[in-house]
Amino acid sequence: MTWVALTLLAFALGVLAQARVRHPLMNPTLVATVLVAGTLLLTRTSYDGYAAQVRPISFLLGPAVVALAVPLYRLRALLAREWRALVLGGAAGTLVGAGADILLPRLLALAPEAQRSLMTASVTSPVALQLAPVTGAPPALAATLAVLSGLLGALVLPPVLTRLGVRHPLARGIALGSVAHGIGTARAREEGDLTGAASSIGMGLAALLVTLLVAVLG
Amino acid sequence: MSGAAPASLTRALPAPVRFVLGLGILTGFAALGTALVGALRLPLPGSVVGMGLLWAALSLGVVRLHWLEAAADGLLATLGLLFVPATAGVIEYLSAGAAWALWLLVMLAGLLLGAGVAGVLAARLVRK
Numbered sequence: 001m002t003w004v005a006l007t008l009l010a011f012a013l014g015v016l017a018q019a020r021v022r023h024p025l026m027n028p029t030l031v032a033t034v035l036v037a038g039t040l041l042l043t044r045t046s047y048d049g050y051a052a053q054v055r056p057i058s059f060l061l062g063p064a065v066v067a068l069a070v071p072l073y074r075l076r077a078l079l080a081r082e083w084r085a086l087v088l089g090g091a092a093g094t095l096v097g098a099g100a101d102i103l104l105p106r107l108l109a110l111a112p113e114a115q116r117s118l119m120t121a122s123v124t125s126p127v128a129l130q131l132a133p134v135t136g137a138p139p140a141l142a143a144t145l146a147v148l149s150g151l152l153g154a155l156v157l158p159p160v161l162t163r164l165g166v167r168h169p170l171a172r173g174i175a176l177g178s179v180a181h182g183i184g185t186a187r188a189r190e191e192g193d194l195t196g197a198a199s200s201i202g203m204g205l206a207a208l209l210v211t212l213l214v215a216v217l218g
Numbered sequence: 219m220s221g222a223a224p225a226s227l228t229r230a231l232p233a234p235v236r237f238v239l240g241l242g243i244l245t246g247f248a249a250l251g252t253a254l255v256g257a258l259r260l261p262l263p264g265s266v267v268g269m270g271l272l273w274a275a276l277s278l279g280v281v282r283l284h285w286l287e288a289a290a291d292g293l294l295a296t297l298g299l300l301f302v303p304a305t306a307g308v309i310e311y312l313s314a315g316a317a318w319a320l321w322l323l324v325m326l327a328g329l330l331l332g333a334g335v336a337g338v339l340a341a342r343l344v345r346k
Contacts, residue, residue, distance in 0.1 A: 007306075011299040029298035033305040040309055047307050054303040060293065061300045062248035063241060065265035067290035069272040073283065082344060089340025097332020104324045111314070114321055121325050122332060125301045130263035140307020147305055149325040156326070157333045166337035170344050175337030179329050182297060202336070207266060215261040 003036075003045075003053040010035040024154035024187055029125075029147055047140070061126045065207075068124070072204040075197050086174055086201050093178040094206040097122045098213055117141040119217075120210060121149040124181035127207040134218050146181070153180025154187035169194040177202025228285055240289025243281065247272045 014031030040050055051058075072079075079086060101122060105115040116137035120128035128146035132139040157180060161172050169192055176184035177199030185203050189196035231239065251271060252264025260267070275281040293300075314321075 007302050008299070011296075011302060014298075027298070029302060029305060032299070032302045033308065036302060036306040037309045040306060047310055050306065051303055057300060058303045062252070062265040062268070063244035063289075064293040064297055064300055065263070066244045066247045066251070066268040066272050067286075067293045069269045069276065070283070070287055070290040071294070073273055073276045076277070085340040085343035085345070088343055089336045092339050093332040093334075093336020095332075096335045097328040100328040100331050101324060104327055108320060108324070110320060110324070111317065114314070114317065118321065118324055118328075122328060124297075125305070126297065127263065127266060129301055129304050130265050134261050134263065138307070138310075139304050141311055143301045143304035144308040144311070145321060145325065147301070148322065149329065152322065152325055153329045153333065157329060160330060161333065161337050164334060164337060166341050168341050168344050171337050171341035174340045175333040178336045179332035198340075208270065211262055211266045218261050 001053070003050050004056060006039060007032065007036055007054055007057060024151055024183070027147075027151055027183060030151060033144070033147070061129060065126050065130060068204055068207065071200045075201055078197055079201055082170055082198075085170055086198060087205065089171065090174045090178040090202045090205045091209060093175060093202070094122065094209045095213070097179040098210050102217070113138050113141055117145050119214060121145045122179045122181065123207050123210045124203055125150070127211065131211060131214055134214055136218075147183070150180050150183030153184045157184065158187065158191070170198045173198025174202040177204075178206045181206065226282075228282065233288065236285070237288050237292065240286035241293075243286045244272075244289055244293070247275075 010032040011028055013035065014028030017031055018026045018028055040047065101118045105118045116135045119135050120131050120137065120142050123146065125143050125146040129139050129143045132142045153176065157176055161175055166172055166175060172191065173188045173195035176188045181203045185196060185199040188199035247268040248265045251268030255262055255264045255267055272281065276283060
């Protein structure tokens with residue numbers, strides 16, 4: 001029970017830190033992970049023991065992934081009106097991004113667990129975690145790489161998109177959401193409602209598309 | 219808000235009860251998706267299938283948005299918490315050391331290529 005309390009409090013601390021320092025690296029999940037991982041290392045607690053204790057938190061992932069249908073359903077009017085830009089743009093981006101995440105690790109002959117974990121780096125972490133049994137990735141590595149990929153995307157993509165001349169809010173949103181999932185969507189929301197909405201759609205479609213891609217390859 | 223009957227019984231429920239109802243429905247769809255995946259031996263996570271089923275149920279009007287939106291918004295607002303138990307497992311991969319630089323490089327390439335293609339294509343397809 002101690003570890004459940006510590007995990008909840010570390011996350012709350014992360015949210016408070018984010019409210020004080022507006023920077024993509026001040027991400028509540030990242031802050032909580034550093035605090036919890038640090039405490040595990042300092043107290044020489046085994047990860048397996050920790051994971052068994054905090055199972056009540058992990059359990060809620062299933063219902064939370066199902067809940068992703070709600071923002072997608074709310075945005076159905078936008079999706080119906082701009083489906084060409086959102087669906088075609090998002091699908092192309094997700095496939096190219098996931099394709100690079102699948103092919104490059106093979107070309108570089110990375111360790112097998114890294115190859116399998118990188119396959120799902122471009123989808124939202126809960127989905128990456130639920131896909132781990134399908135890809136054969138270690139769940140912890142798959143979830144961590146997905147979080148880091150989202151953070152990296154939120155940091156580097158907005159200026160790159162501007163350089164590429166991508167100025168339309170819907171196009172910027174779909175680009176962020178289709179490869180940088182939840183963390184990219186949080187960053188997209190800072191640019192405006194329309195960018196955030198397009199990013200949510202991109203994240204939801206990427207979750208479905210990468211799931212199918214992994215199912216076909218697996 | 220969906221086009222449900224006005225002053226419906228479910229809308230009048232106290233907020234905490236509606237939260238429990240919503241959590242029950244979301245968990246039910248996760249269980250339904252998991253059962254379906256198991257029965258059909260699909261290589262998919264049950265929760266993603268559940269998400270697709272819920273989207274269909276909402277679109278068909280079988281499930282009303284107000285039954286579950288409080289629970290869904292609550293869960294999604296704290297989504298980042300739910301995978302901390304998994305990401306803390308990074309302590310098992312600290313020994314990978316220098317390989318982390320390559321992993322980050324691969325992700326950066328995927329992000330730039332994917333977002334570049336999505337952004338440029340979407341900007342061309344968007345209706346003004």
